[in-house]
Amino acid sequence: MNKVQVQGVHHITIVGSTKQSAIDFWQGALGMPFVMEQPNLGKPDENHLYFDPGDGRLLTVFTNESREDAGRDAPREVGCVEHIAFNVSRATFQQAPARLGARGIDFIQRDRGFMDSIYLRDPNGLKVELACYKFETPAGFRDVDVLMKAQLLRVERGDHHITDEHLADAIEALMTSRPRLDSMEKVATPG
Template identity: 40%
Template sequence: MPQPEGAELDAVRERRTALRDAYLRPRQDRPATAGQGIHHAALICRDVESTIRFYQEVLGFPLVELVENRDYPGSSHFFFDVGNRNLLGFFDFPGHDHPDFRETIGGVQHIALSVSPEQFTLAKARFDAAGIEYLGPDRGVDDSLYVRDPNGVGIELYREKLGVFEGITLVTGGNTTD
């Protein structure tokens, strides 16, 4: 994917700085959020069983529900517990011809899921044992494991507390610890 260079890169960086200066308030000056958190993110899968096996057996997120989609007869709607009372949901749509994953506007680039240092180490071992390709600590990234699920969805296992990014607490309240 082509990246900006020279004057174009400088302009992109200046625009980001202007946006940051215009909209980002110091943490103590931010209003409380109107939300209670993400109930679930809903994604589309190609194959229900391979998706269940990946999330439950490889990533360690238990399947907590599997029902028929109320809006599409024959379609499954299922959920995984990804911690902190958050769910990751999937639909399949039998009979639909869905294109393969591609990174595009409005698409999911990746979903970052907070994991403990112990779970991070276990996931890395499971990826290695299963021959699953990933980008991680021994491949240029210190606190993240990046992998694609069987549907092409990017998953980041982030060895960081919720509400914290690169050691800096971004949000407070709820179940986030400072």
């Protein structure tokens, strides 16, 4: 049976409170440029705000000036979104605790083995993750290529979770799989 093949996340839409609350958090605290605003064409009493999370895709927020910030944790039930994660550079990750603290935003920091994470909440309780991989993906490969190879190594070795060693060995294996100039010259040399 044929399937619908997706090619990446197009955008994420969340339900927010007011326009200013959304701008203060997504643009002010997290640095996402405010791209545009238009009415929510499916629900005329709401506005639809668009932000750029840094990769040219969109994060959008439905707002209504009659709503207030929820000020509580978002539901964590079957069918609910647990959190949304955004990529940050190592330099930004290292500065994030001080910058969030200066804004009075509570957060927790975690080592996830293959990445570092900071978790915080938007004004309506949605958990947001700032994630930073512990590796630099070699040119010609994708982050997921490194992670898939590291996972295979982890499982082969019977280890609990991915560590720096799995990442380093995965990158080495990927780099070794590339065609080398000397092997390419042998193919290209006549005779």
